[in-house]
Amino acid sequence: MRDGLTLSENIEEYLEILYKLSTQGQRVSTSRISESLKISPASVTQMLKKLAEIGYVEYSPYKGAVLTDNGIKVAKKITRKHRLLERFLCDVLKIKKDKIHQQACEMEHTLSDDAERALCHLLELPSKCPGDNVIPECDLKFTSCEECLMQKEEDLEEVGKRNQNLVSIVDLKEHNKGKVSFIRGDYKVIRRLLDMGITIGAIISVLKVAPLCGPVEVAVRGSKLALGHDIASNVFVEAVDGEGC
Amino acid sequence: MDINTGQRKMEKNKNLKNLTIALAGNANVGKSVIFNELTGSNQIVGNWPGKTIERAEGKLYFNGYNINIIDLPGIYSFSTFSMEEIVSREYIALEKPDIVVNVVDAAVLERNLFFTMQLIEMEVPLIVCVNQIDIAMQKGILIDTDKLQAALGVPVVATVAVRGEGLHELMETAVNYAENKIKSGRNRIEYGHEVENRLKILSSLMASKKLDLKYPYRWISIKLLENDPEIIKLVVNTSEEVVQKSRQLAREIEEIHNEPIFSIIASERYALANMITAGAQVQSEIKTTFSERLDRLATDKVWGYLISASVIGGLLLWTFVVGNFFSSLLTEAFGFFQPVDPQISGPLVAIIWNGAIGGLVAGITLIIPFVIPFYLMLSAIENSGILTRVAFMMDTAMHKIGLHGKALIPLILGYGCNVPAIDSTRILETRRERLLAAFAITFAPCAARTIVILGLVAVFVNVWWALALYVIDLLIIFALGRIALKIVPGESTGLIMEMHTFKLPKLHIIAKQTWSRTKSLIYLVLPIYIFGTAFVQVLYVIGVLEPISNALAPLTVWWLGLPVVAGVLLIFGAVRKEFILLMLVAFYGTNLALFLTPVQFIVLALVAMLYLPCASTIAVLAREFGWKSAGVITAANFTTAIILGGIAFRLLSLVY
Numbered sequence: 038m039r040d041g042l043t044l045s046e047n048i049e050e051y052l053e054i055l056y057k058l059s060t061q062g063q064r065v066s067t068s069r070i071s072e073s074l075k076i077s078p079a080s081v082t083q084m085l086k087k088l089a090e091i092g093y094v095e096y097s098p099y100k101g102a103v104l105t106d107n108g109i110k111v112a113k114k115i116t117r118k119h120r121l122l123e124r125f126l127c128d129v130l131k132i133k134k135d136k137i138h139q140q141a142c143e144m145e146h147t148l149s150d151d152a153e154r155a156l157c158h159l160l161e162l163p164s165k166c167p168g169d170n171v172i173p174e175c176d177l178k179f180t181s182c183e184e185c186l187m188q189k190e191e192d193l194e195e196v197g198k199r200n201q202n203l204v205s206i207v208d209l210k211e212h213n214k215g216k217v218s219f220i221r222g223d224y225k226v227i228r229r230l231l232d233m234g235i236t237i238g239a240i241i242s243v244l245k246v247a248p249l250c251g252p253v254e255v256a257v258r259g260s261k262l263a264l265g266h267d268i269a270s271n272v273f274v275e276a277v278d279g280e281g282c
Numbered sequence: 283m284d285i286n287t288g289q290r291k292m293e294k295n296k297n298l299k300n301l302t303i304a305l306a307g308n309a310n311v312g313k314s315v316i317f318n319e320l321t322g323s324n325q326i327v328g329n330w331p332g333k334t335i336e337r338a339e340g341k342l343y344f345n346g347y348n349i350n351i352i353d354l355p356g357i358y359s360f361s362t363f364s365m366e367e368i369v370s371r372e373y374i375a376l377e378k379p380d381i382v383v384n385v386v387d388a389a390v391l392e393r394n395l396f397f398t399m400q401l402i403e404m405e406v407p408l409i410v411c412v413n414q415i416d417i418a419m420q421k422g423i424l425i426d427t428d429k430l431q432a433a434l435g436v437p438v439v440a441t442v443a444v445r446g447e448g449l450h451e452l453m454e455t456a457v458n459y460a461e462n463k464i465k466s467g468r469n470r471i472e473y474g475h476e477v478e479n480r481l482k483i484l485s486s487l488m489a490s491k492k493l494d495l496k497y498p499y500r501w502i503s504i505k506l507l508e509n510d511p512e513i514i515k516l517v518v519n520t521s522e523e524v525v526q527k528s529r530q531l532a533r534e535i536e537e538i539h540n541e542p543i544f545s546i547i548a549s550e551r552y553a554l555a556n557m558i559t560a561g562a563q564v565q566s567e568i569k570t571t572f573s574e575r576l577d578r579l580a581t582d583k584v585w586g587y588l589i590s591a592s593v594i595g596g597l598l599l600w601t602f603v604v605g606n607f608f609s610s611l612l613t614e615a616f617g618f619f620q621p622v623d624p625q626i627s628g629p630l631v632a633i634i635w636n637g638a639i640g641g642l643v644a645g646i647t648l649i650i651p652f653v654i655p656f657y658l659m660l661s662a663i664e665n666s667g668i669l670t671r672v673a674f675m676m677d678t679a680m681h682k683i684g685l686h687g688k689a690l691i692p693l694i695l696g697y698g699c700n701v702p703a704i705d706s707t708r709i710l711e712t713r714r715e716r717l718l719a720a721f722a723i724t725f726a727p728c729a730a731r732t733i734v735i736l737g738l739v740a741v742f743v744n745v746w747w748a749l750a751l752y753v754i755d756l757l758i759i760f761a762l763g764r765i766a767l768k769i770v771p772g773e774s775t776g777l778i779m780e781m782h783t784f785k786l787p788k789l790h791i792i793a794k795q796t797w798s799r800t801k802s803l804i805y806l807v808l809p810i811y812i813f814g815t816a817f818v819q820v821l822y823v824i825g826v827l828e829p830i831s832n833a834l835a836p837l838t839v840w841w842l843g844l845p846v847v848a849g850v851l852l853i854f855g856a857v858r859k860e861f862i863l864l865m866l867v868a869f870y871g872t873n874l875a876l877f878l879t880p881v882q883f884i885v886l887a888l889v890a891m892l893y894l895p896c897a898s899t900i901a902v903l904a905r906e907f908g909w910k911s912a913g914v915i916t917a918a919n920f921t922t923a924i925i926l927g928g929i930a931f932r933l934l935s936l937v938y
Contacts, residue, residue, distance in 0.1 A: 183542045229778055231548035232359035234393045237541060238549060245581045251678045252687070252777050254581060258552070259559075260390040263674045265686060265777030 046146045049115045051084055052093060055104050056112035066101040109202050113173040118145040120166035121156050127167040128160065134167060150193055158186065164221055164271055174203055174219055174273050180237045181220045181227055203273040206243055207253055207266060214242040215274025222271045234258040241274060298348035301460050306370060306401065307385035308394055309356030310782050312413040315443040316385060317353040318794050335369055344453050352379065360400050374406055375497050381456045382406045388418035388425050389783060391563055395555035399471050405498040407459060408436045411452055416442045417783055420571050423563060430562035444788050473550050476538050480531040487527055493520050507532050508544045573784035580671040590675040593668055594694050601656040608651035616643045632823055637816030645811040652699050652729055653803060657796040665787035670779055677777055683763030686777040689719045696726030700899040701807060704906060714770055717907055721766050721915050724895040725759045727752065730859040731891050737863040738887045743880045751887060762922065807898045814857035814897045827853060842889060843931040844882055855890055857897045862890045881934045885927050893923035
């Protein structure tokens with residue numbers, strides 16, 4: 038890891054790596070973090086304890102750390118900025134792929150929220166970074182990208198931020214439910230989803246996730262639909278408690 | 283129960299009144315079954331003018347009426363501007379059928395009513411046909427048609443189309459409706475106040491201007507608010523003011539709801555559909571049906587793949603085994619047919635015998651035995667609902683060549699015969715996907731190519747090289763699929779597919795479907811076989827083939843390392859690939875090893891496998907995608923074959 042990071046930058050780097058390493062809310066061991074960041078396990082443990090104090094992670098020795106809701110929020114934000122920047126460096130500035138990661142790492146900490154939104158519009162609402170990882174959704178209080186584009190003039194303070202963390206339906210476990218809160222992507226995809234009953238506020242439950250990043254089968258309004266992985270990863274829900282469909 | 287038989291006698295009666303009924307509704311709700319049950323064999327299946335969307339039209343004589351029935355494509359809404367939607371919308375609004383029958387799936391009422399709402403908004407004379415009430419009942423869903431009728435304000439009829447139940451009543455209702463014996467109810471679905479009030483403002487603005495727009499004002503108002511580009515285009519020419527007013531009103535609604543307008547309207551429509559469904563539907567207990575248990579198995583991480591593989595493998599095996607069996611039976615039956623030598627028999631006999639009759643025999647012995655069993659099984663698979671599960675499991679793999687899971691089916695079919703395979707690309711949504719799949723299919727070694735590969739390479743070189751050719755072919759399909767993906771403009775649409783309930787397919791429905799498909803294929807292919815083969819014979823007899831093959835010599839002899847005669851073979855093969863082998867035998871006798879080297883066998887088989895789709899395939903490509911696309915695909919095949927053939931010749935010469 039680079040030297041000369043401020044404390045908050047350092048925290049952001051930890052949260053980012055924790056977000057990347059933990060899939061579906063699994064614990065991440067100290068040794069994996071230490072390998073990924075190339076920092077000694079002792080320092081990692083120390084930092085994790087600090088993060089736990091702030092309330093970003095839950096940490097227990099020997100088991101590792103897991104992000105709290107608050108931690109996920111910050112981690113998503115920084116990861117989103119990182120991956121948006123990678124897209125920008127790659128697509129607009131045409132910088133070689135092996136250099137973009139480092140550059141994005143350095144820029145992400147200073148990117149303002151306004152710049153983040155403008156970048157997202159400029160890049161035409163990307164959902165994946167050049168390395169094919171999903172760019173987390175933004176934290177603005179919109180129900181679709183179309184709405185964000187329509188209200189370009191409106192200030193971020195007026196728009197407001199979401200209180201709850203959203204989950205994409207590909208990350209929902211089988212038989213879990215959610216309330217559709219945000220659909221990312223262009224007009225046509227949203228229209229198709231709306232027509233099939235996936236409207237904002239609709240309750241959707243995941244029936245099956247096909248292996249190998251395959252499609253997701255969901256139940257909505259009494260019908261069963263298969264959504265391709267790319268489309269499903271752009272449908273975000275607020276998790277709702279309760280099992281079954 | 284059969285409506286047709288009783289009424290057919292009236293056919294000759296000249297005093298029949300005419301009535302046009304359009305069937306509209308979501309995909310796979312049983313529209314086509316109703317259509318087939320009503321019209322029997324009395325139907326014309328073609329395309330909508332200028333579009334490759336199937337247009338099925340049929341006739342029925344009922345209670346003194348000559349009823350013309352149109353089966354519209356299955357759609358979910360009138361909003362995404364797909365070709366199917368535009369065709370349906372324009373037909374309903376502009377050609378004004380006397381009655382629109384909206385077929386809805388009783389088991390998925392809410393989602394189906396979303397479309398019903400839009401038909402009600404179009405203010406068409408509507409009858410709602412709640413179909414598949416038996417399947418709904420199995421799931422514990424009971425529908426009170428009286429309540430539904432009251433809520434929607436249009437006549438509602440319950441049916442089980444696969445058993446013909448309720449269809450008589452449906453037609454009676456349609457006739458009564460047409461004779462104004464039934465008055466439609468309020469026929470209006472009200473949105474929330476914020477939307478409804480603004481719709482009124484917009485409609486009365488249009489009414490005050492007396493705009494002539496062919497569609498009802500209220501419907502136009504909804505579409506304008508929804509920001510529908512087609513309708514905006516329509517209105518902006520007559521009145522800019524209306525469009526501007528609608529923008530302003532839409533913005534007001536957006537400010538209230540904090541959501542884009544199209545999303546608000548969709549949500550409100552669904553909220554209404556939900557309310558109506560809740561009022562008319564009783565869900566007794568949630569039953570886990572056998573179909574659902576089967577569904578769980580079919581999408582299981584292990585079983586799912588096994589089931590998918592056996593569906594695909596089974597279809598292939600069935601087609602090959604049954605097809606081969608009948609093909610060899612028919613070949614034996616037509617055993618009297620042997621090509622004659624034009625030098626002995628004279629030119630006219632050669633043209634008629636070798637050409638026309640030979641073409642007919644080849645058509646009967648090669649196409650029909652493979653196509654009929656294949657279509658039978660395909661219909662069964664399609665109607666059962668298992669196809670959607672296969673598509674679900676195979677989606678990831680197919681994404682690599684820009685297609686989604688469903689495209690696997692046509693591709694596999696290509697191994698039997700390219701022609702029905704390209705025909706079946708219609709199961710895909712967009713033209714781009716259909717084109718990409720069709721392109722990949724033209725490289726799939728069909729039965730005729732298999733004959734050439736086996737006859738040349740397996741017999742005269744060895745089986746391993748024959749197998750190697752198959753593997754090479756698979757690699758080529760994959761590589762070219764990826765290249766085509768980059769070249770063909772447009773983005774891949776992701777998979778959004780309804781997972782239908784499993785059904786036991788009905789035999790008579792499968793038989794009907796198979797017959798109508800086979801019929802349309804025979805009409806296309808047989809003439810090509812007959813005239814194509816006769817035409818090549820003419821060329822042969824008048825002696826232009828030799829100069830042509832001499833002219834092709836630089837390509838065939840220098841670049842591909844084949845004998846001069848290869849030019850003739852490839853010209854013959856353009857009509858029917860297996861001709862390459864047959865002509866070679868006709869020229870050299872059965873022991874070809876005396877005349878060709880192993881390298882030449884392999885290169886000839888490779889080139890024969892790839893160089894051109896056969897004439898029938900080109901014809902079906904042109905029918906589906908137009909001559910330009912057919913030409914580009916053909917050119918791509920030819921180029922690939924020649925380049926690879928030349929490289930193979932040079933590499934293989936090092937080995938042998």
